[in-house]
Each structure stands twice: as structure tokens, then as C-alpha cells.
Amino acid sequence: MLWCEYFAGSLLAVVFGFAADLIFGDPLTRLHPICLIGNLIAVLEKGIRKIFPKTKAGELFGGCVMALLVIGISTGTPALVLVLAYRVSIYLGVAVEAVMCFFLFAVKSLKKESMNVKKALEKDGLEAGRKAVSRIVGRDTQSLSEKGVIKAAVETVAENFSDGVFAPMFYMMIGGGILGFAYKSINTMDSMVGYKNEKYLYFGRFAAKLDDIVNYIPARLAALLMIASAKISGLDGKMAWKIWNRDRRNHASPNSAQTESAAAGALHVQLAGDAYYFGKLYKKPFIGDDLRSIERADIVRINRLMVTSSVVSLLLMGLVKLLVLVFV
Numbered sequence: 457m458l459w460c461e462y463f464a465g466s467l468l469a470v471v472f473g474f475a476a477d478l479i480f481g482d483p484l485t486r487l488h489p490i491c492l493i494g495n496l497i498a499v500l501e502k503g504i505r506k507i508f509p510k511t512k513a514g515e516l517f518g519g520c521v522m523a524l525l526v527i528g529i530s531t532g533t534p535a536l537v538l539v540l541a542y543r544v545s546i547y548l549g550v551a552v553e554a555v556m557c558f559f560l561f562a563v564k565s566l567k568k569e570s571m572n573v574k575k576a577l578e579k580d581g582l583e584a585g586r587k588a589v590s591r592i593v594g595r596d597t598q599s600l601s602e603k604g605v606i607k608a609a610v611e612t613v614a615e616n617f618s619d620g621v622f623a624p625m626f627y628m629m630i631g632g633g634i635l636g637f638a639y640k641s642i643n644t645m646d647s648m649v650g651y652k653n654e655k656y657l658y659f660g661r662f663a664a665k666l667d668d669i670v671n672y673i674p675a676r677l678a679a680l681l682m683i684a685s686a687k688i689s690g691l692d693g694k695m696a697w698k699i700w701n702r703d704r705r706n707h708a709s710p711n712s713a714q715t716e717s718a719a720a721g722a723l724h725v726q727l728a729g730d731a732y733y734f735g736k737l738y739k740k741p742f743i744g745d746d747l748r749s750i751e752r753a754d755i756v757r758i759n760r761l762m763v764t765s766s767v768v769s770l771l772l773m774g775l776v777k778l779l780v781l782v783f784v
Contacts, residue, residue: 460781461542461546462542462549462632463777463780463781464781465542465546465549465550465553465632466553466628466629466631466632466633467629467774467777467778467781468550468554469550469553469554469556469557469628469632469633470554470557470625470628470629470632470770470774471770471774472550472554472557472558473553473554473555473556473557473558473559473560473561473628474557474561474563474625474766474770476554476558477558477561477562477563477564478563478564478763479564480558480564481564481565481568482559482561482562482564482565483559488559489534489556489559489560489637489640490559490560490640490644493526493530493640493641493644494644494648496526496529496530497522497526497644497645497648497649498648500522500525500526501522501649501659504518504519504521504522505518505659508521512658515658515659516658516659516661516662518659519649519658519659519660519661519662519663520662522645522649522659522663523642523645523662523663523666526641526645527638527641527642530637530638530640530641531634531635531637531638531641533637534556534633534634534637535634537552538552538553538556538632538633538634541553553632553633556633556636556637557628557632557633557636560624560628560633560636560637560640561620561621561624561625562616562620562621562624563620563621563762563763563766566592566612566613566616566617566620566621566759566762567613567759567762567763569588569591569592570592570609570610570612570613570755570758570759571755571756571759572588572591573585573588573589573592573605573606573609573755574606574609574752574755574756575588576588577602577605577606577752578752582601582602582605585602585605586598586600586605589605589608589609589612592608592609592612593608593609593611593612594733595608595731595732595733596731596732596733596735599732603749603750606750606751606752606754606755607725607727607750609755609758610719610723610725610727610750610754610755610758611716611719611727611728613719613755613758613759613762614682614715614716614718614719614720614727614758614762615712615715615716617678617682617715617762617765617766618671618674618675618678618679618711618714618715619643619671619674619675619711621678621762621765621766621769622674622677622678622681622765622766622769623639623643623670623671623674623675623678624636624639624640625766625769625770625773626673626674626677626773627639627670627674629773629774629776629777639670642663642666642667642670643667643670643671645660645663645666645667646660646663646664646666646667648660649663649664650663650664650667668709668710668711671711672710672711675710675711675712675714675715676714678714678715678765678769679700679704679714679715679717679718680718681765681768681769681772682696682715682718682719682722682761682762682765683696683697683700683718683721683722684768685761685764685765685768686718686722686761688764688768689722689757689760689761689764689765690757690760691722691723691757691761692721692722692723692724693722695721695722695724696718696719696721696722697718697721698721699717699718699720699721699743699744699745700714700717700718700721702717703717703720703741703742703743703744704717704718706728706740706741706742706743707728707740707741707743708740713728713743716728716743717743717744719758719761720743720744720745721744721745722761723744723750723754723757723758723761724744724745724747724748725744725746725747725748725749725750725754726742726743726744726745726746726747726750727742727743727744728740728741728742728743728744729741729742
């Protein structure tokens with residue numbers, strides 16, 4: 457099969473996968489590829505910790521070995537499946553790759569879970585809202601006020617637009633489902649072992665740094681596309697640009713504040729600030745100006761911005777890939 461055929465097939469696969477995600481959302485099953493990657497990480501971590509010494513150097517090296525194995529297996533398996541599928545038929549290849557791309561997007565599930573927070577607050581009150589938001593954030597939620605719950609939901613949608621929607625799309629547009637799985641394996645490792653605590657400070661460092669690297673460009677492009685989409689979404693694009701320029705570095709991670717700052721400006725609210733994780737207070741700078749009090753409707757607004765930004769991203773990157781296909 458010619459390379460250009462795979463290139464064109466992968467473009468169709470990304471479009472079909474994105475459309476399927478908008479319609480059906482992420483399927484809840486233990487056989488979900490990302491769940492399988494998570495299980496692989498857990499198994500390898502347990503085995504590698506038994507092999508390497510519990511020293512700084514041992515944990516650093518063990519974490520590197522685990523990361524390379526996870527990336528190799530998570531990328532090699534779909535690559536083998538796709539090669540076989542495309543050899544049988546271009547149509548089978550596109551169909552199989554579209555299913556792979558479908559599993560890598562999180563637009564509908566991100567919207568659904570965050571909107572569940574709003575519904576819980578309206579129907580059953582603050583305690584239900586805290587429980588609902590605890591499903592999508594890593595911070596402690598038991599003492600959050602209603603505004604704190606809403607802010608956590610808004611921040612999650614804003615941040616996860618980058619690594620749950622835009623970055624997978626970015627890598628799939630470049631290298632199809634294969635590169636998409638490579639990205640998601642790194643991102644999943646970071647979410648599982650990329651913590652700066654006693655257990656993972658050294659073992660998870662390589663995975664965390666690798667996640668920073670692969671998200672560096674996508675996070676900034678995602679923020680710019682969110683700014684560009686703000687006006688279409690009925691929000692403030694100029695303020696989104698202003699706050700992004702000023703506050704995009706207001707986070708320990710080089711990437712997390714990129715889309716959060718754009719969202720804070722577009723919504724005219726203040727995000728971030730101090731938060732508790734596992735009972736410990738972490739001091740964090742604010743993102744955005746406190747122009748108005750955050751409210752439940754902001755969860756609807758951030759989801760509208762996220763979905764609009766996702767569609768705009770697909771159209772623009774798809775056009776770029778199509779132009780490359782035609783003229784290169």
C-alpha cells in the first residue's frame with residue numbers, strides 16, 4: 457500500500473473517530489485501550505520495582521525502563537493491527553483506525569462528566585456536587601464550597617481540552633492512530649506515576665518530563681485555538697488573549713495553565729489558587745481576574761467553548777493535512 461493512501465486513510469479515520477466520539481462518547485468497559493494501558497503500567501511498575509534497587513538511581517532507571525516498555529507495547533500493538541488491516545483492504549484499514557481514534561478522544565465524556573456536576577448541584581445540593589466533581593479532579597473535594605466545586609469543573613474541562621482532545625488529535629493528524637496511542641500511553645503514565653510525592657518523585661520523573669515535552673506544542677496551540685473560538689462561542693476573545701499572555705505560566709507545569717488562562721479570560725472569572733491534595737495544602741497562583749463571581753452556568757459556557765474549539769481544531773488541522781496530501 458502506498459504511503460499516501462495511509463496518509464489519506466488516517467485523515468478519514470480521525471474525522472470518523474471524532475464524529476463517533478461526539479455521538480456515542482467514551483465507552484465504559486474494562487477492555488477500553490486506555491484501561492488496558494493503565495493495567496499494563498500497573499503490572500510493569502510492580503514488576504520493575506522488584507528488580508531495581510530502591511535508591512534514587514534505581515528508581516530513576518526503573519521508571520525509564522517502564523516508560524519505554526509501555527510506549528513500545530502501546531504503540532507496537534496498534535501498529536501491527538493497522539498494518540495487517542491496511543494490507544487486507546484500505547477500507548478495512550480506515551475502519552479499524554477510525555475505531556482506534558474513537559477510543560482516543562474524550563469530548564463527549566468530558567462534557568458529560570462536567571455537566572453531571574452542574575446537575576448534581578441543582579438537584580441534590582453541595583454534597584452531591586462535591587461527589588460528582590471528585591470523579592474528574594485529583595484534588596480533595598470534601599471541603600469545597602459550591603464556587604469551589606464549579607471552579608474545579610471549569611478548570612478540568614479547560615485543561616483537558618488540551619490533553620484529552622487537542623493533543624491526541626494533533627498527533628493523530630501527524631501519525632494516525634499509531635502516534636495517537638504513543639501520545640496516550642505517555643499521558644496515561646503521567647496521570648498514574650507523574651506525582652512529586654515520596655512514592656513517585658524519582659520513579660515517575662521520566663514519564664512526567666516526557667509528558668511535558670509531548671504536550672509543549674499542543675498545549676500552546678490548543679490555547680490559541682480556544683482564544684480564536686471564544687468569539688464564536690459567545691465569549692470574550694480579547695480578554696482570553698490578554699489573560700493567556702499574562703497568566704499562561706501561572707502553574708508548576710509548563711503546560712497546564714495554557715488553556716486554563718485562555719478559558720479564565722474568555723469567561724471573565726478567576727481560576728486556580730490554593731488547593732488540597734491528599735490532605736496537604738498546595739499554594740498556587742491565581743489565573744485570571746475576578747471580574748465576576750463564578751456560577752453554575754459557567755460549566756455550560758466552558759463546555760460550549762471546548763466543543764467549539766474541538767470542531768475548529770479538527771477543521772483547521774484537517775485542512776492542513778489535506779493540503780499536505782495534495783501538494784507534497
